[in-house]
Amino acid sequence: MPRRIASIDILRGLIMIVMALDHTRDYFHITGVTADPLDPATTTVGLYFTRWITHFCAPGFVFLSGLSAFLSAQKKTRQEAAVFLIKRGAWLVVAELTIVNLGLTFNPFFTFVILQVIWAIGWSMIILGLLSRYSFTLTLVIGLLLFFGHNAADYITFPQQGWTADLWRILLTASGTIIVLDEHHLVGAFYAILPWTGIMLLGYCTGYLYRHSFVAVKRKQLLLIAGSSLILLFVVLRLINHYGDPVPWQPQASALRQVFAFLNASKYPPSLDYACMTLGPLLIALALLEEVQSPWTRFVTVYGNVxxxxxxxxxxxxxxxxVIFFYLTGYNNSQIIDNNPFFFRQAHFGYTLPVVYAIWAAVVLALYYPCRWFGEYKRTHTQWWLRYI
Structure with a gap:
């Protein structure tokens, strides 16, 4: 079994815990489906940073998936590692279309299928498998080109109609793209594949620093330098305001809202500004967490393991x-919205942020023992299917 790196599981655990906050807000906040929490003109400090802090989750999830792929490949041949990545990626794509979508929407008719982070990870893993089979250098070069260069697409005019337009959106430019399959079925393509692939490829190549022969002190120094450099690049790009994000930020009426606008980089698709803003601090966190061992790190690692x-x-x-809240608050079956991605989510249903935070904490704590049990089960069992979950 490949060795586990504590800092990776700690950081991944933190990411998983914070990620649940965003989804709790989607389901339970009063403006969860009616307002943009990042709109500088209308948001509040609490709402803005409740949403903004979760920006670190998807890039971290994707980056660490690539890093973990490198580590898991160390005891396999290049061919074996590539085949496993392709198979696991295909499984994740299928899981996104079925298991994840059913949990996300509770719509058994799949009238609205949402393509999100597991979809992007799945396809990125397939691409990683194909590239890594041939060359680490090729993987690194393609990763760098996608990471730093994909915003060149902001200056290209792509087809606007037909299947070619949909394909380009799915691959590169998706920003809440709705694809109509027929009068009863829609697809929401929210995660353009290739920008996330760039993040995964760089995560995979960062795994080189975690080889047994690599000096830990040097790894920490390189992570700190890389993370600080990405943060600096984010600031420079935002100040220049011409490349790195599809929508340049606009001056605001107050200093606070100026900060909101400056930090509001595009996640759909993930712009270079967004990737630098999030991965920079995450790389620094990876370096600083290497020597941290405490009760709280053991707690979050439970989630990071699975x-x-x-x-x-x-x-x-x-x-x-x-669903329980839906019926307890007086709604009935006739008010289920079949073309709503969340199926049971009413537009004007919801609670204030303190209630959202309380629900989030309760959900995270409720999942602690199931995750601890499954982590222990994976550690002590060797069935083939455990490698895919």
Missing amino acids: PFFYYILHFYLLHALL
Whole structure:
């Protein structure tokens, strides 16, 4: 079994815990489906940073998936590692279309299929498998080109109609793209594949620093330098305001809202500004967490050991709670919205932020023992299917 790196599981655990906050807000906040929490003109400090802090989750999840892929490949041949990545990626794509979507929407008719982070990770893993089979250098070069260069697409005019337009959106430019399959079925393509692939490829190549022969002190120094450099690049790009994000930020009426606008980089698709803003601090965190061992790190590691298991369970638990609240607050079956991605989520239903935080904490704590049990089960069992969950 590949060795586990404590700092990776700690950081991944923190990511998984914070991620659940965003989804709790989607389901339970009063403006969860009616307002943009990042709109500088209308948001509040609490709402803005409740949403903004979760920006670190998807890039961290994807980056660490690539890093973990490198570590898991160390005891396999290059061919074996590539085949496993392709198979696991295909499984994740299928899981996104079925298991994840059912938990996310509770819509058994799949009238609205949402393509999100597991979809992007799945396809990125397939691409990683194909590239890593041939060359680490090729993987690094393609990763750098996608990471730093994909915003060149902001200056290209792509087809606007037909299947070619949909394909480009799915691959590169998706920003809440709705694809109509027929009069009863829609697809929401929210995670453009290739920008996330760039993040995964660089995560995989960062795994080189975690080889047994690599000096830990040097690894820490390189992570700190890389993380600080990405943060600096983010600031420079935002100040220049011409490349790195599809929508330049605009001056605001107050200093606080100026900060909101400056930090509001595009996640859909993930711009270079967004990737630098999030991965910079995450790389620094990876370096600083290497020597940290305490009760709180052991707590969050429980979630970091079983990220996919936790990811699936938290959606089903949150949505089950939403259904309970739906009926307890007086709604009935006739008010289920079949073209709503959340199915049971009413536009004007919801609670204030303190209630959202309380529900979030309850859900995270409720999943602690199931995650600890499954982590221990994975550690002590060797069935083939455990490698896919």
